[in-house]
Amino acid sequence: MIETLLSGDRPRSRVLAATLAAILVCLAAAPFLFPGTRALDVAAKVCVFVLLVASYDLLLGYTGIVSFAHTMFFGIGGYGVAIATTRMDPTWGAIALGTAAALVISLALSFLIGLFSLRVKAIFFAMITLAVASFFAILASQLSNITGGEDGITFKVPELLRPGFRLLEEPLLGVTIGGRLITYYLVFCAALVLFLALLRAVNSPFGRVLQAIRENDFRAEALGYRTVIYRTIANCLGAAVATLAGVLYALWLRYTGPNTTLDFAIMIDILLMVVIGGMGTMYGAVLGATIFVVAQNYLQDLMKLASGAAKGIPLLPDLLHPDRWLLWFGVLFVLSVYYFPRGIVGQLRAWRT
């Protein structure tokens, strides 16, 4: 059963298996284990980013192509739902329509970009996607009558998902069973299902071809695989999942704006999560996203303490300033590219043997 669910791709390390199980349990029972809105926000963000990072890992870790346009697809999903629900009534139909439209746009865009630039070197693709994504971000902030510009769009969700909605009159185990909880479980379940689907994809014959392309595209081509087509399909698949992740995130926040989806800083975050967690394994996405999002929300408190403690020493308080937490993750990123190219997951697996 579990073997089938994981598509035969076992964690292959006891520590890793235990960590993954712990993360799964924590996320599944988050509303009951960690009361409070902030904790639930963090848990939902972890779910969304696990999915987003896993879809990025499909490109970076499995196929060996670097794209800087992943946030663009993430944003298309978010804007799709936001625009559809504000233009029409906030119904499930509107959400479905917005999602479908966003998926179509994402697939078309990723297909075009792929055909255009995946024939040549990895660097070329990285540069083109960077240019296209930055153009898209400017476009979204300029077309303010459609996208709400820098302010973004705050939208209404269907009755069932609204915070005011109550499913049970009485709280269960001290937790209100209402719209927020339902939204959280919607996000959680969708992310889990899509993650398992991605796991299925990378362990299929198709996934093996992608890995062959990553290892040696020339040889893969010589074996008779049209590498351009496989790369383009991987690009489209990654874009589609990123779009769905954007939809989920928008539903959770009930808001879509440049700062939550299209910002280049988020692209950098995704890169950090993939590399620190471990490229070329879907479990790396889980670890990377969890560690990063939790650190993003709680490390700053710790750094505030450390910064206060280091007062009086020159420069050190500035280096430990809570806003500089990305500095330390950047250093960790550079070190892990050099010394642990397979990230945390690779390290855990190496210990076992």
Added chain:
Amino acid sequence: MSSPATGADALPQSRIDFVPILLVGAIALGAFALIRSPSTWVTLTVAGLAMGLLIFIMASGLTLVFGLMDVMNFAHGLFIAIGAYVAVSVMKIFGAAAAADSFAANLGAIAPALLASIVVAGLLGLFFERVIIRPVYGQHLKQILITTGGMIVAEQLIHVLWGPDQLPLLRPPTLRGSFLIGDIALEKFRLAAVVIGLAIFVALVLVLNRTKLGLLIRAGVENKEMVEAMGYRVRRLFVAVFVTGAALAGLGGALWGMYQESVTVLIGAQMMVLIFIVIIIGGLGSVGGCFVGALLVGLVANYVGYLSPKIALGSNILLMVIILLWRPQGLYPMSKQ
């Protein structure tokens, strides 16, 4: 293919492809037909040339580094940002001279500022090549990742050293305002940028085409192994080119900061997008292509910005797509790609 050799040991000269250069002229003329007002057209053209040449200053090193060693540095924007920030600091030191209303005093502030930008960015380039790039030669994927990582760390360090706020970088009085010739207004700073940019382009072309060093660099771009087989150390050449590229990016950053009159840490990342477009249009590794590409991007951005501001944002991407449809490897494709 080649023109007849003039002397006994003269090498066959490769012909210069004039079509892209004519394209620049054609675009300028086409824009004239659309704009119709000569004074506006001259103003826009000068602005476009200034922007293009500033971009060229920043992009030339990156494209050469790629041509020579197949290294793409995604942290090139860092040198731009550092150049701009160093210029802010030095201009602050020479605050009185920079604010004085005399050309000599202004020059006394700007010259050290630009010089400091060049030196600091160059030294940083030396460090960066040694620490970040040397371990990942020949591995494209790791290069992209590691240089992006270096960019993240460096941006944060700039925050630590200079603070997170936007800093003003005011032009000295000599470079403010504009000359009026008839009803044509020419901004002084843009003219200065054109002069500096052209000087650097000419210097680069002379070094590349008239010196032994330039010969080796061009040969290295063409066929690295052969140059090494002749007993030259391409690696050292590469370090020299990398440091020069970083220093030029620093200079470009300082000038661009003055152009915008303010500096934020995002200046590097913003310019990187334009620079990538320029070197893709020009053909990766080609300095001449980089020059023509930069002029195209600068001119088109200004003309389109005037003619229809709505499309202006997409004009660069559109230009890139059109050029790539016409010449998929860029305007001046390098032979080895």
